[in-house]
Amino acid sequence: MPRAVKPKTAAGPSPAKKAAPAKKAKGKLYAMPEKLKEGTVLQDLAKGKWCIGPSIGIGGFGEIYAAARAGEKNYDAVVKCEPHGNGPLFVEMHFYLRNAKQDDIKQFKQQRGLKTLGMPYILASGSAVVNGQKHRFIVMPRYGSDISKFFKENDKRLPEGTVYRLALQMLDVYQFMHSTGYVHADLKAANILLGQGKAGAAQAYLVDFGLASHFVTGEFKPDPKKMHNGTIEYTSRDAHLGVPTRRADLEILGYNIIEWLGVELPWVTQKLLAVPLKVQNAKEAFIEDVGAALKALFSNGCRFLLGEYMKYVAKLKHNEEPDYDKCRNWFSTALKQMKIPNTGDLDFKIKPQSSSNNNHSPPGTSKATATAAAAAAPKRAKRVASPDIISDSDEEEEAPRRKPQAKASPAPRRNAKVTPTISPRKRYAETSPTQKRVKTEPNGTPKPRATHRAAASPRARASPRAAASPTARASPRSAASPKARTPNAASASFSPALSLRAKHGKTVVNDDLTPKPRSNKTYEFNFELDVSMDANVIVNVKRKKKAGAKDQPTGEGDVKTPSSRSLASSKEDTPVTRVNLRKVNAEGVPGSPLAAAASSSSSRSPRTPAVTVRKYRR
Ligand SMILES: Nc1ncnc2c1ncn2[C@@H]1O[C@H](COP(=O)(O)OP(=O)(O)OP(=O)(O)O)[C@@H](O)[C@H]1O
Incomplete structure (x- = not known):
């Protein structure tokens, strides 16, 4: 990802220096992080020390570095570092600290009889002054490649069996997350990482909790301040209205599944992404008769179970707890029908088309089908907007504001x-x-x-x-x-x-x-x-x-x-x-x-x- 701020000569934390607000990139109103030099040692709040390794990823506002406990050689952790004023890392950190404790994850796994769960956790967090600017950092376990890499390599598709396995794993993570009162709101291939090492290839992890928020349990109350948050292709209809709901997470997963199966989403085909309202309208139309819309998208007509899932999501009430087992059942049934076991490494290689292989997906981008789906979509869906957004106002620290990112001067x-x-x-x-x-x-x-x-x-x-x-x-x-x-x-x-x-x-x-x-x-x-x-x-x-x-x-x-x-x-x-x-x-x-x-x-x-x-x- 291009960066607007020139990396400076890196420096470790220098508490003696007074922290200045992080610099804003020219023409932008948000701050970019200072570059951390390899070998820099960060001290977390519990006085643990972390040695910074090479940069392994750049997010929208922060950078992710491999990290090792000081004195150890194993860079099996990552440090995500952002200017102190950036809101999402604050949100992410608090989400982890409150809701993703290792004990909680372990307990959930035991309850559900899961060997693994794609829920990351936090190892440490803290603040550091880098080049005179105050930064916040979190330390997490290091995972492997994100699945967007495989998606791109495969001409925008994933093997169908793998899609359903990923869906099952993400539903587990959702269930855990929702049990804490939060929704993720930004599931996408780039935020799904494979586990590390050989054993890790069977489990995917959902990362990036910067948009995590309490889901509504009462009245459905659109919030203009949050409208359209997320990643525009996959933003749920509720998120387009600024309302965090559990059904929204399921809907986002549904849009991703469609794309992973090799079909372009209608609003992508129609090039609507620059206008959130148009995307929102297109989604409303799509979901109104999602069965017909999917039928039009998937011309080979083998997506019956995905249709069932999407229809179920479309019918959920905004404050209703999803029936995760029911959802999982559709995808496990699909796997069974395909005779693909839900165990072992996730397979990301698309094999040439034959009747009994992993490639049941239609060919990649299909503008014709997406356009047909859009045409087949019924007029407008009727949605009832009606409750109360639970606020995070009980944060112990005032949350920094995310600076407007894409705002013109x-x-x-x-x-x-x-x-x-x-x-x-x-x-x-x-x-x-x-x-x-x-x-x-x-x-x-x-x-x-x-x-x-x-x-x-x-x-x-x-x-x-x-x-x-x-x-x-x-x-x-x-x-x-x-x-x-x-x-x-x-x-x-x-x-x-x-x-x-x-x-x-x-x-x-x-x-x-x-x-x-x-x-x-x-x-x-x-x-x-x-x-x-x-x-x-x-x-x-x-x-x-x-x-x-x-x-x-x-x-x-x-x-x-x-x-x-x-x-x-x-x-x-x-x-x-x-x-x-x-x-x-x-x-x-x-x-x-x-x-x-x-x-x-x-x-x-x-x-x-x-x-x-x-x-x-x-
Ligand atoms: N724990 C991790 N282990 C390995 N790589 C990671 C880890 N966390 C993040 N990454 C890598 O860094 C990239 C960016 O991470 P992340 O999505 O958390 O950053 P972000 O700033 O929140 O991004 P975005 O702008 O997409 O919201 C990921 O796509 C992934 O490639």
């Missing part, structure tokens, strides 16, 4: 005009292609700025409908309907803020995009452009004073939630051309001069169906 955005000609692709191009991750800060982090206030307003909170997807959350049911989202969805549907951050194969973490106000009169616009702007988009505009228009309209006002806008829009038969303005703070009055001025400008903004203006004070 704030200055141009601050001055951006509200214009329907904004190209999300262009914005996307402005962003770095190197980052793997852009992440919502873990709970307990500083409060989001104005960006999310509207959606998080009491009003929005009061109704899951209102809080749901900014474009069409008038009703949870209509939310899933592209028609309800937008009267002319075909013409354009984009989410500038979020499209900044979608990146093929990379973990994406929604974050606070609000730049700091430059002037003391900053307006926050939540608006729908043309059709379906599915994000709380902040556009700071230098507003020209209009004759007769006052800066601060007075009277009662409220936040016009995305859902209320879309409700208003959806009531219209034709696209709305009137600009609606509502002031947020107490002095605002609908119908004020400002609102009037905006309304009068509607004729000049035919592509802006609704605009909410909110002024906030510094």
